[in-house]
Amino acid sequence: MKIKINGLEVEAKEGERILDVADRLGIRIPTLCYLRGIYEGASCRICVVELNNGKLIPACAYEVSDGLVLSTDTPRIRESRRLTLELLLSAHRISCQDCPKKGECALVELCSEYGVEGIPVCAECSLHEEDCFLGRGEICLGPITISGCKAECIRDGKPCEGCRGPVTRRDVLERGRAIYLEHGIPLEMFSRSSRSTAPPHANSI
């Protein structure tokens, strides 16, 4: 049977899922909960694709049928994925600095891809296996700054200056505060009077 993905007409086999066909074509559809043969419950709804009848369906569970027309990247899909990530984060204990998945977290990658704010720079930093400035006793605003910058400065060897502003979530801020204390960095350093170069939001800790 023939199906059409992103305007590309391809041959598909009976019983194949959209995700299988896309994988074969090298079209990337992000997934989170899907684990072939282990969990195929279509729970996370990250892999949604849009059918030509306007419906959003999960690619991991939807079996292809003849004449299926779908696209895997439209504004609506991106918006749906972005909100799904936001919702996931809203119920997520964000403690990236000491998470066992640190450095290989699909959620963090997707969040930076879809511009979801809420996780600290530390999470992105560890994706690139950078050494921690705090461990070396250098002041870095990574634990309390919102990510999305792909940790560019840190990859250049400079500690985070917090130019993207503070994380909005209180639990993440508190976690950041604890991290500074763990590294023996006194919080007074962040008060504006003692360090004039610190960005304004440093006061928030």
Add this chain to the structure above:
Amino acid sequence: MRQEYWTLMDPCCDYCLHSASNPCVKYVVCRVRGPFCHKSVMCRNRRQQRIKKVLYGPQGVRINVGASSCGLAAGAEKVLEAVKDNLRSMGVEAEASAVGYLGLCFMEPFIEIRSEDGPSPIYGHVSPDNVGEIFAKYFEEGSVDGAFEIRRRTGRFKDEDKVPLLDELDVWRKQVKWVSRNCGVINPESIEEYIVSGGYEGRSRALMMKPEEVIEEIRLSGLRGRGGAGFPTWLKWKVCREQPSKEKYIICNADEGDPGAFMNRLLAESDPHRVLEGLIIAGYAIGASHGVIFVRAEKPLMAARLEKAVEDARRWGLLGENILGTGFNFDVRVMRSAGAFVCGEETAMIAAIEGRRAMPRQRPPYPASKGLWDKPTVVNNVETLAHVATIMAHGWQEFAKYGTERSRGTKMFCVTGGVKRTGAFEVPIGTTIRTLVCDIAGGPHEGRKIKAVQIGGPSGGCLPERLFDLPIDYESLQEAGAIMGSGGLVVIDDSNCMVDVARYFTSFTLAESCGKCVPCRTGTKTLYDRLSAIVEGLGDPDDLRLLEEVGTMMKDAALCALGGTAPNPILSSLKYFKDEYEEHIVGKRCPAKVCSKLVTYNINRELCVKCGLCAKSCPANAIIKTDDGFFAVDQHKCIKCGTCFITCPRDAVEKR
């Protein structure tokens, strides 16, 4: 010793050879119009006399007491006792019988005095104390004074002119009793009464036809699923029938859980055999040999009556192997659900029947190709199946007379909330909301104004008063942002706050979300949190955008219909009542004065008589006596409980 009665179901004489082991095709029709296998005037008369007895009791008078869940809750059990006691003490020979309910919940408990040639009055709001009075008037004075209505005028009773005729009342006249024809008329626990009313004839007719012909008949009738989505019933059956699998299943979805919807309970409690009959017909049409009735465990009477119906039908050979000699095997199991709302979703229901946790799964594959135990399965709603039985008995032409071009037939609606007459009413599809709410249900309470109506329970949307001329059918409601759903209408009057209503329905879906998919699990929580903030005066103008964004995303991406429709109450009220939301967020006040955190209480000095009752009753000691003897509310201490507002004898406490 009590004499065993001969019932219509038993063989009339030794010539009648029917038994469960030696079934006869015409069994059901033969009971009412027979006998066919042997000519005997005596047997015929015996049957006709029995039918009369069933209809009007052995003495020609039968007293029906509405004893279904809603009647029982209003005290029908005691009324039935009182009826029996009074009959005994007055020496009147009449039969007291428990029947289902008429759908007129506003006057429960009711009794009806049915006699062959009398006016058959119905009395509402009966209590054990006034039964005697009613009987004294009826049997001794020959008067129907005090009745709610009478079925016909005979001229034999006094005051017949004072009491309106049932067919002249708005509440009855505009209804079409098609599927609920037996509700409140027959004793639901007696298979005999169902057969006398013409029951199981549709099934007999269906079994004489080919399954394809049955599907064709349903196709012609234009019946669409009454569970909410409105999928054509025949198409579901056809897809399932065409599956190569040998084993197929039919499930009756009796897991009705919407707040404000009880039409399935009404049908299954008042006329369980009709549902069972529809199930058998559906099973025959798709080629299933097993049926499951999945009943909500919170509706025990409904489950018990369906169980009794199945047992009776099995006893008389209407279920089981080789039904009535047609070679069709079919058996039914009644299963009680553990009571999660999501069990009403068909794939979750199948999981529950299989013994797994009730969680929906992604469709397709649809149950019609891969359902219970991975076999083709059809899931039909109680009302759909009752319609099937009625269509097969009366023909599709009768059914298709009602309704609109795209949605045929009638539908039952439950009207609750701020109306004079709450209850379950059956109207043709396409009836306007105004007819249903204002004419049949009697409109708003005195001094109130109807603001909106929430159609379809927590999955539906609210429609404002200005759209009340909209016909109720699947398409036009969907376009307006609501759904027909199972048919619950909650009428919201001006004493309700739309934000609070939306928050209530969201709290329901939040609690009932199974938690499988992200949009529903966290989406309902997010929506609920935002709405809670708004009603507490902590809302932010940005919240409205968030509600809309998350709601739209849930509609698109949620796994099942529960999550996909959960934002409907919010999205529709945002569409029609945005000003109320804005008033909460920007003005920090609740226009309907419902949201307690946004209400302030003040004492009007012009009305105050300085009695001090408000200060005494205040649980927070927030009302203080001022130097000039008046009283004033300390807004910092006030917990907004409203006690002073209720207590003040001069209405001097003002709510703002």
